[in-house]
Amino acid sequence: MKRTVATLADGREIIYFDHPGAPDRVTPDPRALDPVSTASQIRHDPVLDEWVIVASHRQNRTFLPPADQCPLCPSRGDRHTEIPSPDYDVVVFENRFPSLSTHAAGGEVPGLPELVESAPGLGRCEVVCFTSDHSAAFATLSPAHARLVVDAWADRTTELAALPGVAQVFCFENRGAAIGVTLSHPHGQIYAYPFVPPKTRQMLANAATHAERTGRNLFADVLAGERETGARVVTATEHWTAFVPAAARWPVEVHLYPHRRVPDIPALSDAERDDFTHVYLDVLRRLDALYDQPLPYVSAWHQAPTGPGREHAYLHLQVTSIQRSADKLKYLAGSEAAMGAFITDVLPEDVASRLRDIGS
Template sequence: MPRPLLTTPGGASSTGEITKRSFKLTDGRDIIYFDDADTVLSPERAPDLREPAARPPTATMRQDVLTGEWISVASARQNRIVLPPSHLDPLAPASAENPSEIPSLYDVAVFENKSPSFGPALTGPGSPEGLDDLSRIGLGRNRQSVGRCEVMCFSPERTGSLAGVSLSRMRTVVEAWADRTAALSALPGVQQVFPFENRGEAIGVTLHHPHGQIYAYPFITPRTAQLIRSIQGYGGSLFEDVLSFEQKSGRVVLRGEHWTAFVPFAARWPLEVHVLPHRQVPDLAGTTAEERDEFSHLYRRLLRGVDALYATPTPYITAWHQAPVHAHRNDIRLMLQLTSPRREETKLKYLAGSEAAMGAFIADIPPETAAARLQEAIEP
């Protein structure tokens, strides 16, 4: 397998199999096509024929003085489309009846979100002045929500899921995640890059089209800040020891040469799976072609097993936890976390008083029980 794509300033580039092509939409946003190794598409891409439109201004983020956390106030998101009819799918290839966000037929497409939570500004008046600036606590503190938000479409099909794509397509998706992690990490002001997928209306999905998102934050997220405190308390071998501990448990659901997937010892959710690489690597951009190959196989099996648990598709969130761009690169290890609130076929776990107000989770299903169910559902 050729080396993975790292970054491309424009035009087209290729690993020899997966090809990346970069273009601009009429309002100046980037759109990037990733063609499968076995693509049947022409190298040509249709232009964006829509009239140019102004983008909303970059949002403002405010500090919660009680926690030190930063809250982005992005009111333009109120205007986003919610569950449109299939013939007006904004993520489908554009047509005369549907002038969508993506002008051309594609395998995998990534574009800048029209109404982002962070960005489009990366610098400017009111921008954060580094992590020290953001760590100070004070009343009425605000900064520009600089950064970037991208949408990644896994397929041109209006329905379906990532679990249903071909192995070749899954490999393209993994390549795109790695490519965008490298590209977004290089942008000024970006402190952490977060690829994720929300799947299912129970999660709050507003579009049925198979897709995910990537956020490039101007700060280190609260979850990662807590992880840093845990590493400081435990020691730099935390991830290595967690992996060894979980591999010896009965909660492993998949294991390969480079990755292990397991239900964690202290799972919060009725269904929760963590996937760790077997070596220290801070983010997707640092993985090898062999690791991406194996992950594509393993992840497809995992998602299909998750869907096989019940007669209807399982709602979930998958989250790539990556090291901050400029800190803790040698002790925070790349990790995928999949969580689902589904505790039975017709029952969901809702975050009520203890979880929502105090952050103190109560698990409804023992992790060992959840692991046994998933082990049975995953095909050999």
């Protein structure tokens, strides 16, 4: 992998990840840009014991521009984008409209109740462009190119986890207008949180309880149970298993687990990274074939936090979709949105069977 670091016109970092032999990517950014906002803050909800990120400057971020004005395409001719180079393989850069910032200074909020703590939204938000091809998708990448993305995730996880105050690194992709994507170019994001998010806290607390009771790892036992029954396994290889969880919340939900317990993406071996690209591309292509159309989804890496709870973590990827049929979406209504109690309209076993049949 060829790694090149440069700086954008407003001081943000940009990193090119290219296949060996690629040309040099250091191209000046001629744009005149306003300074990046440092107003991000976090506020603590004492009732739920959760931190909420407040980033009001994001209201004016770029929203669904036409393809010929895409800010994630390479810069060519007189059109200058977020990527100054005229081409790239994979590129990562600091978000121009970050939810969290290493320079955040928005912590002091007058008039808050005594019970509500606030602090600057310290952290970092990055954009990961999977390819320079605007019309592509992760599912259309070659295994070699997908492996380059995995290596970029690993690189950024290592660097961001080392930043002062970062509690967890979250790599993810939002895909499709139905999910709320504001840029159609194939890309993902990475958040370096200053706190451990609620879902991770709950999972690790449950894993700690399970370990105390059984002496075993919760995630490893879940994987072993799914592999043993096989009823919801979509596909499996030497190093990975993809399955629909028995208590799936979403109409389409697939989890991908490595067979070896590791805390995060950097800990994956070369063989495990190579194997992942084949399994993941296979799963994504099955998902697109499910309704014979691109499936909107959220693809979320669950990595270990940098501090307490790391000993119970088990790296895995969750892909979820709100598409409950070819022409219907699942909306989070009363029970889900207000109470967090999910009601699913489809049997997980049926979804797994349909996804298996697509690949047969």
